[in-house]
Amino acid sequence: xxxxxxxxxxxxxxxxxxxxxxxxxxxxxxxxxxxxxxxxxxxxxxxxxxxxxxxxxxxxxxxxxxxxxxxxxxxxxxxxxxxxxxxxxxxxxxxxxxxxxxxxxxxxxxxxxxxxxxxxxxxxxxxxxxxxxxxxxxxxxxxxxxxxxxxxxxxx
Numbered sequence: 001x002x003x004x005x006x007x008x009x010x011x012x013x014x015x016x017x018x019x020x021x022x023x024x025x026x027x028x029x030x031x032x033x034x035x036x037x038x039x040x041x042x043x044x045x046x047x048x049x050x051x052x053x054x055x056x057x058x059x060x061x062x063x064x065x066x067x068x069x070x071x072x073x074x075x076x077x078x079x080x081x082x083x084x085x086x087x088x089x090x091x092x093x094x095x096x097x098x099x100x101x102x103x104x105x106x107x108x109x110x111x112x113x114x115x116x117x118x119x120x121x122x123x124x125x126x127x128x129x130x131x132x133x134x135x136x137x138x139x140x141x142x143x144x145x146x147x148x149x150x151x152x153x154x155x156x
Contacts, residue, residue: 117147
């Protein structure tokens, strides 16, 4: 077992200063100041999210409703595709029925066909126009990426 010092022996005599804790405190203070200074200087130089102008996707033509939403259907073409009712028949035979699945192809004014970006939104078993008019993130991202937007409605 190691010999231990008593409490009286461990305490420094009166009038003796211990410079190490003071030096550690000053070093920590200077390090914190440097970290804060560097952090704030970089926060101004890092680019933030792309700012989207309302007119960049033609929103200036469609005034906002009282709840803040807009009627964006005029920017879209309503289309239909015939779908089978049963895609997964165990015997491999064709489905006994079909339905017309509705979807919207929305081409914002800044869509760049050469870019080829397409954002696809799958509706939530409801009228897809609700999501088309209230999903601002899709429109903002489409404007930033010059993308086409497709909103699909699925009911079955």
